[in-house]
Amino acid sequence: MTSTWRIAVVVASGLLAAACGGGGGGDVAEYCKLVAASETDPTEADLDDAVDAAPSEIKDDVRKLREAYEASADDPSRLQEIFADPDMLAASTRVSNFHAEHCDGGEPAG
Secondary structure, eight states, rough: HHHHHHHIIIITOOOOOOOOOOOSSHHHHHHHHHHHHHHOOOHHHHHHHHHHOOOOHHHHHHHHHHHHHHHHSSSHHHHHTTSHHHHHHHEEEEEEEEHHHEEETTTOOO
């Protein structure tokens, strides 16, 4: 499940690098903390909380990744098929880029 969460939510990005900025529509600091805290064995509630806290610029992408996680929960091998979709790959890239730009080990940088 650990690798599934990492793939679904940050797609094996270097997980969480520098500089927190405003996100509008969500709480960047809370989002960064939630993602870091639930990196291993996330619950459905963790995933829902991540969607709720996600800043507006990535909220739809985080929701899409949460749905991918849910769709592959019983069969993690489906992730390869799911992420073959260009739209899903683009969503995961945007989320990974956001993490690299706005989060630092679960704490907002700055």
